[in-house]
Amino acid sequence: MATAAAITTLDPKSRAASRGMSDLAIRNLFIIPTIIFLIVFNIFPLMYSLGYSFTDFRASSPAPANFVGLQNYRELLNDDFIWTNFAITAKYVIVSVIGQVIVGFGVALLLNRDIPFKGLITTLLLLPMMLSMAVVGLFWKLLYDPSFGIINYALGLGTFEWLSNPDMALYAVAITDIWMWSPFVMLLSLAGLSAVPKHLYEAAAIDRAGSLYTFFRITLPLVAPILMIAIIFRTMEAFKTFDLAYILTSQPTTEVISIRLYKMAFQEWQTGRSCALAYIVLIMVLAITNIYVKYLNKVKER
Amino acid sequence: MSRKLTGMLAGFALTLASGTSVFAQDKELTIFWAEWDPANYLQELVNIYEAETGVKVTVETTPWSDFQTKAFTEFNAKGSAYDMVVGDSQWIGAASEAGHYVDMTEFFNKHDLTKVMAPATVKYYSEYPAASGKYWSIPAEGDAVGWSYRKDWFEDPKEMEAFKAKYGYDLAPPATWAQMRDIAEFFHRPDDKRYGIAIYTDNSYDGLVMGVENAIFSYGGELGDYGTYKVDGIINSDQNVKALEMYRELYGFTPPGWAKTFFVENNQAITENLAAMSMNYFAFFPALVNEASNPNAKVTGFFANPAGPGGEQFAALGGQGISVISYSENKEESMKFLEWFIKDETQKKWAELGGYTASAAVLESPEFQNATPYNKAFYETMFKVKDFWATPEYAELLIQMNQRVYPYITAGEGTAKEVLDALANDWNETFKKYNRVQQ
Amino acid sequence: MAAVRTTGEKALNRVAIVSVLIATLIFLAPIYWIVSTSFKPRNLSTTIPPTVVFTPEISPFVKLFTKRSQLRSAPTPEEYEAAPWWERLVFDGGEKVVRSGRGEVQLSGYPSRFMNSLIVAITSTVLAVGMGTFTAYGFSRFKVKGEGDLLFFILSTRMLPPVVVAIPMFLMYRAVGLNDTHWGLIILYTAFNLSFSVWLMKGFIDEIPKEYEEAALVDGYTRMEAFFKIVIPEAATGIAATAVFCFITAWNEYAFALIMTNRRAQTAPPFIPSQVGSGLPDWTVIASGTFLFLLPVAIFTFLLRNHLLRGMSFGAIRK
Numbered sequence A: 001m002a003t004a005a006a007i008t009t010l011d012p013k014s015r016a017a018s019r020g021m022s023d024l025a026i027r028n029l030f031i032i033p034t035i036i037f038l039i040v041f042n043i044f045p046l047m048y049s050l051g052y053s054f055t056d057f058r059a060s061s062p063a064p065a066n067f068v069g070l071q072n073y074r075e076l077l078n079d080d081f082i083w084t085n086f087a088i089t090a091k092y093v094i095v096s097v098i099g100q101v102i103v104g105f106g107v108a109l110l111l112n113r114d115i116p117f118k119g120l121i122t123t124l125l126l127l128p129m130m131l132s133m134a135v136v137g138l139f140w141k142l143l144y145d146p147s148f149g150i151i152n153y154a155l156g157l158g159t160f161e162w163l164s165n166p167d168m169a170l171y172a173v174a175i176t177d178i179w180m181w182s183p184f185v186m187l188l189s190l191a192g193l194s195a196v197p198k199h200l201y202e203a204a205a206i207d208r209a210g211s212l213y214t215f216f217r218i219t220l221p222l223v224a225p226i227l228m229i230a231i232i233f234r235t236m237e238a239f240k241t242f243d244l245a246y247i248l249t250s251q252p253t254t255e256v257i258s259i260r261l262y263k264m265a266f267q268e269w270q271t272g273r274s275c276a277l278a279y280i281v282l283i284m285v286l287a288i289t290n291i292y293v294k295y296l297n298k299v300k301e302r
Numbered sequence B: 001m002s003r004k005l006t007g008m009l010a011g012f013a014l015t016l017a018s019g020t021s022v023f024a025q026d027k028e029l030t031i032f033w034a035e036w037d038p039a040n041y042l043q044e045l046v047n048i049y050e051a052e053t054g055v056k057v058t059v060e061t062t063p064w065s066d067f068q069t070k071a072f073t074e075f076n077a078k079g080s081a082y083d084m085v086v087g088d089s090q091w092i093g094a095a096s097e098a099g100h101y102v103d104m105t106e107f108f109n110k111h112d113l114t115k116v117m118a119p120a121t122v123k124y125y126s127e128y129p130a131a132s133g134k135y136w137s138i139p140a141e142g143d144a145v146g147w148s149y150r151k152d153w154f155e156d157p158k159e160m161e162a163f164k165a166k167y168g169y170d171l172a173p174p175a176t177w178a179q180m181r182d183i184a185e186f187f188h189r190p191d192d193k194r195y196g197i198a199i200y201t202d203n204s205y206d207g208l209v210m211g212v213e214n215a216i217f218s219y220g221g222e223l224g225d226y227g228t229y230k231v232d233g234i235i236n237s238d239q240n241v242k243a244l245e246m247y248r249e250l251y252g253f254t255p256p257g258w259a260k261t262f263f264v265e266n267n268q269a270i271t272e273n274l275a276a277m278s279m280n281y282f283a284f285f286p287a288l289v290n291e292a293s294n295p296n297a298k299v300t301g302f303f304a305n306p307a308g309p310g311g312e313q314f315a316a317l318g319g320q321g322i323s324v325i326s327y328s329e330n331k332e333e334s335m336k337f338l339e340w341f342i343k344d345e346t347q348k349k350w351a352e353l354g355g356y357t358a359s360a361a362v363l364e365s366p367e368f369q370n371a372t373p374y375n376k377a378f379y380e381t382m383f384k385v386k387d388f389w390a391t392p393e394y395a396e397l398l399i400q401m402n403q404r405v406y407p408y409i410t411a412g413e414g415t416a417k418e419v420l421d422a423l424a425n426d427w428n429e430t431f432k433k434y435n436r437v438q439q
Numbered sequence C: 001m002a003a004v005r006t007t008g009e010k011a012l013n014r015v016a017i018v019s020v021l022i023a024t025l026i027f028l029a030p031i032y033w034i035v036s037t038s039f040k041p042r043n044l045s046t047t048i049p050p051t052v053v054f055t056p057e058i059s060p061f062v063k064l065f066t067k068r069s070q071l072r073s074a075p076t077p078e079e080y081e082a083a084p085w086w087e088r089l090v091f092d093g094g095e096k097v098v099r100s101g102r103g104e105v106q107l108s109g110y111p112s113r114f115m116n117s118l119i120v121a122i123t124s125t126v127l128a129v130g131m132g133t134f135t136a137y138g139f140s141r142f143k144v145k146g147e148g149d150l151l152f153f154i155l156s157t158r159m160l161p162p163v164v165v166a167i168p169m170f171l172m173y174r175a176v177g178l179n180d181t182h183w184g185l186i187i188l189y190t191a192f193n194l195s196f197s198v199w200l201m202k203g204f205i206d207e208i209p210k211e212y213e214e215a216a217l218v219d220g221y222t223r224m225e226a227f228f229k230i231v232i233p234e235a236a237t238g239i240a241a242t243a244v245f246c247f248i249t250a251w252n253e254y255a256f257a258l259i260m261t262n263r264r265a266q267t268a269p270p271f272i273p274s275q276v277g278s279g280l281p282d283w284t285v286i287a288s289g290t291f292l293f294l295l296p297v298a299i300f301t302f303l304l305r306n307h308l309l310r311g312m313s314f315g316a317i318r319k
Helices: A002-008 A023-052 A071-077 A080-111 A118-125 A133-144 A150-155 A169-194 A198-206 A211-239 A243-248 A257-267 A271-301 B002-021 B037-053 B064-076 B091-097 B105-110 B119-126 B157-167 B177-187 B207-218 B238-251 B263-271 B331-341 B344-353 B360-364 B366-370 B375-381 B394-411 B416-433 C002-037 C059-065 C077-082 C085-092 C110-141 C147-156 C162-176 C182-206 C210-218 C223-234 C236-252 C255-260 C283-303 C305-310 C313-317
Strands: B028-034 B056-062 B084-088 B138-141 B145-150 B195-198 B275-281 B300-304 B320-324 C068-070 C095-097
Touching: A023 A271, A023 C110, A023 C147, A023 C162, A023 C182, A023 C223, A071 A271, A080 A118, A080 A169, A080 A211, A080 A257, A080 C002, A118 A169, A118 C002, A118 C283, A118 C305, A133 A150, A133 A169, A133 A243, A133 C002, A133 C283, A150 C002, A169 A211, A169 A243, A169 C002, A169 C236, A169 C305, A198 A211, A211 A271, A211 C182, A243 A257, A257 A271, A257 B064, A257 B394, A271 C147, B028 B037, B028 B064, B028 B331, B037 B056, B037 B331, B037 B344, B037 C068, B056 B064, B064 B084, B064 B091, B064 C162, B064 C255, B084 B091, B084 B331, B091 B320, B091 B394, B119 B138, B119 B320, B138 B331, B145 B207, B145 B263, B145 B375, B157 B177, B177 B195, B177 B238, B177 B275, B195 B263, B207 B238, B207 B394, B238 B394, B238 B416, B263 B275, B300 B375, B320 B331, B331 B344, B344 B360, B360 B366, B366 B375, B394 B416, C002 C283, C059 C085, C059 C110, C059 C283, C085 C095, C110 C147, C110 C182, C110 C223, C110 C236, C110 C283, C147 C182, C162 C255, C182 C236, C182 C255, C210 C223, C223 C236, C236 C283, C236 C305, C283 C305
Parallel strands: B028 B056, B028 B084, B195 B275
Antiparallel strands: B084 B320, B138 B320, B145 B275, B145 B300, C068 C095
């Protein structure tokens, strides 16, 4: 036991580590290149954008950028349109992530049983997330079409308008997103579920625990960490969602923040202002993720 | 495992190293355009140039939806990937003021292009600022909005009789917007899954605005004074209010789910038996006369944008001019190519291949006008077109117009007057912001 | 009592099987539609009710690989006779194949873009998963100062809407000559996936009991040897799952491929939906492009399915 303790505390004089590379060197070799890589390719452009966000720079114009201080931020935060965009985004994130967790985790629970052709079925279920967002948007627009779409035909909905109805459009986009990304949640859940030791269930069965009790007391806590990772990633992606909503509809009720951002940056070419908006988005995502990560750590400690 | 990974990696590194060196070739020109048939016709045309001169010309394309973004991203980074671009008419202000396009004024005067090309195409594809005598591109693909309709529905004797009984005049392709409204109403039968009319409603770029412009221009209205940037009393004039109300009324006769529609959907309205009449750019009509893509090809007819109540008749302009990009490393070679491009025989060949030439001589020739069922309507239209703002802020103006007009057209929010007053206000603010208004 | 439970179990299992089948059918219906459309004649692609029985055609694939334009007039019988079988299929569809000045058939952008996709996606996946595994191990086994913050930093690099970094990224790439190159996209996708890979791999490696390596170290292995011989095999499931996700992301990325690349290095996703032609999309061609593009990912996933599903064998001695 003493050896183990010595190794984990990085004692350079430990017997095994003295042969070959020291643990410290290995740790640095393993971690530092990744950090440097991410700094160069993620942080550097970020700094660039941060600088622009305090200017009136327009990438379409040769005029030099003027420093305008916090004006961009002030104007954006006072713009009611932007807050509407955020509210739409929040609604979208909630609907689509909850939908994905319910469907994905639900299917994973079913698949975790004794199912024939499990490998094949799982691979087939993953097919939707293997498509490109742009292609999915294109095909689902056709599937939703009230006149020659297959969804209305299959469900017998007549000429029900999915994407042209301001109240329905956001849900229609979310349904497509759920179709596409539930498999992601399913796969991670499945990995988590199969790691739950069988003997815990056996013990529960001997104790004659009800299935609800087993689920909430054994299954869920053990799967929670990996499920949380799935939720973190899906929330971040849903918050940034662009392609799907952009291709499927053009209702004001589906203008999520990324679409507003895209229009500002690439149609109006208000580069400085769009960088400021991007930072506001980033801070929000950071805050939300921070809460998640804190919760994740708490879940793990249990 | 790790050995396999390294092996794979090495293999791909090799592929990459060998792959990238192959492409170093000189004397090659690249023209950037959107992904559609005319770009293929242009490729066929420039093949002739390659055969004559040995200079390889490639037409590079990108989807329509990303065309503007991609072009301007490249311009703004001063990229030399493309030598020429066949750019939208609205870009010309933004691209010329920012120095992305090479000044073509000298080229224009030398070849007397103001006479060689149809006047409207020179005005909107080439000249900026308005009436300045400065030119930035060569009119390449002329285009405007026209209409297709179902001849079999219109010529059905029973329908004709019923129409005459109801409206008191003969059922025929509409001469005015009011007639068009009646015909749309007449054929609008949701229970039979047949609808009156297909119009543009997509607000993600210029679809909806083009459609509304068709009404506004024919109603005798304007978007504003392009010389003085005055908009008050022009964009919210009485004619424009009426025109917008008409467009809203027509929306009531569209097929279900018609709230994000542009050229693809409007052509589908004809091929899928959805609508009696459909608005579209002339550039997209070849697909409608092709029996392989349109089962109703034989019974599809075409007409020019109808007149408004005052008898005025105009149409919204589409189409593009070809410009040399300032950051190209082959500017001289590009100019040589353009000298070839504007020759009469090249323009004639261009029209034969399917391009919509802007050459006045070719347009006026009977061969051209009889070549397709829609060429005559195209010729007529090209002499009465009007366009959107071409100032560098056109994208902001476009987005503001979309934001104001879309909820009114598709959801009936507010009144036409309120919407246009608010739009006049938005545009005034924008022009003030960019110091366009001289006061 | 026990007998009742087992019958109950059996019934429950049967319900589960039926539910899984229904879910699979719902999930696969759009995919089935895409795959079947890629073999349909054009005029059957948007019928209502959808055409289920039809004679499969290869013409969508011929069209997918060639550059075509609308026929202005029908081909002459001689032209038609002289044309090879595949060109006749294009004629039958009311189109003609575009040829170069020297009469060579022009390929569409699809085949070269498909190759680019393979090169970019495979290389970036190998890099992201490799680096991610190392880094995850480093964080999992050693004390790192400010570990939480560093991990959060790694995650945060994935939070920014890509639209924002696009402009600075583009300028930066231009300056160093990485635009329109395979390496440019490879680096970009590696950077995207790395955060995901580190987080996922850390989750998997955390679950591998330290006792395994400690025993190996006592047996005289170096830390490096222990990592490659003990940890990597134990983490194979995690590596496979991570690789699948990274590959899928890189394979389908759209926005950056569109902005950062032109004809040399562009991947297929921006190309597939762009085949609008002259105002009427040929759904059969778009579907066949989608179907072919789906095959590599589907095969890759299918090959790794056992890893994806086997679960973690070390779960049993979980603390």
